[in-house]
Amino acid sequence: MMDSGPRETVIRVRSLKNQFGAHVVHENLDLDVYRGEILGVVGGSGTGKSVLLRSITGLQKPKAGSIEVFGVNVLSEEESARESLEERWGVMFQDGALFSSLTVRENVEVPMRSVPGLAPAIRRDLADLKISMVGLPYSAGDKYPAELSGGMRKRAGLARALALDPEIVFLDEPTAGLDPIGAAAFDTLIRNLSRSLELTVFLVTHDLDTLYAICDRIAVLAEKKVLVTGSLEDMQKVEHPWVREYFHGPRARAASETQASRVATGEE
Numbered sequence: 483m484m485d486s487g488p489r490e491t492v493i494r495v496r497s498l499k500n501q502f503g504a505h506v507v508h509e510n511l512d513l514d515v516y517r518g519e520i521l522g523v524v525g526g527s528g529t530g531k532s533v534l535l536r537s538i539t540g541l542q543k544p545k546a547g548s549i550e551v552f553g554v555n556v557l558s559e560e561e562s563a564r565e566s567l568e569e570r571w572g573v574m575f576q577d578g579a580l581f582s583s584l585t586v587r588e589n590v591e592v593p594m595r596s597v598p599g600l601a602p603a604i605r606r607d608l609a610d611l612k613i614s615m616v617g618l619p620y621s622a623g624d625k626y627p628a629e630l631s632g633g634m635r636k637r638a639g640l641a642r643a644l645a646l647d648p649e650i651v652f653l654d655e656p657t658a659g660l661d662p663i664g665a666a667a668f669d670t671l672i673r674n675l676s677r678s679l680e681l682t683v684f685l686v687t688h689d690l691d692t693l694y695a696i697c698d699r700i701a702v703l704a705e706k707k708v709l710v711t712g713s714l715e716d717m718q719k720v721e722h723p724w725v726r727e728y729f730h731g732p733r734a735r736a737a738s739e740t741q742a743s744r745v746a747t748g749e750e
């Protein structure tokens with residue numbers, strides 16, 4: 483992330499509450515996301531990482547609180563304001579969430595269909611551009627999701643998330659289910675796209691390698707809220723039991739060593 487001058491908050495969550503029946507998932511949750519950063523959102527299973535992502539993107543109506551994206555209140559705005567906001571972000575769900583009956587190119591074209599006056603031929607060319615941006619071969623555009631590997635499907639999902647040139651992308655466990663080499667390649671792709679397109683990335687992950695390799699900042703969900711935010715270094719000092727176990731455990735050490743060797747061998 484470029485770190486020059488004061489940081490611009492692009493997502494501001496305050497006093498968020500989410501509840502399903504008697505089960506309170508979030509209570510008094512606050513979070514700021516800054517322009518251009520890659521924020522890694524971590525936490526134990528069921529702490530509500532996906533629910534947070536869904537709340538911010540308007541897919542889950544919270545019980546209480548406020549959510550502003552680019553200064554617009556996601557929860558109370560009129561439909562038209564919300565729609566124009568939705569053009570400024572893209573979402574990639576875990577399995578890519580592609581339409582199985584559409585080719586990759588047609589999937590990437592879906593969000594573009596809402597843009598008035600965009601001729602089909604231009605839409606097609608733009609979709610091909612997005613497909614190549616995520617490192618898929620040109621031929622992938624004509625394939626159906628079932629014909630692709632898991633890693634390629636994720637790339638296709640990312641291409642669709644990038645369809646409208648968003649300023650923010652939300653990624654829900656992008657490397658889940660990928661082998662380590664595929665996961666590392668996906669991390670590199672996210673980082674390179676984030677830098678070249680000046681994207682803000684909200685990234686839900688369990689993957690410590692991803693945190694070490696590409697995240698500028700980490701937000702830990704625990705005890706129904708964002709317990710702490712900061713750098714990896716900051717996380718080392720947090721005394722909370724889950725945070726200690728997560729960032730001091732053997733997997734964290736392995737991830738830290740992997741990243742150190744990547745830097746040493748110039749892969750970084």
Ligand SMILES: Nc1ncnc2c1ncn2[C@@H]1O[C@H](COP(=O)(O)OP(=O)(O)OP(=O)(O)O)[C@@H](O)[C@H]1O
Pocket residue numbers: 502507525526527528529530531532533534
């Ligand atoms: N639509 C829903 N109805 C009822 N409960 C829900 C719903 N969506 C989520 N929950 C519950 O909210 C809690 C948080 O779910 P969420 O999927 O956000 O967790 P998570 O932190 O992303 O977990 P994981 O790391 O396992 O993916 C869980 O207990 C889940 O069962």
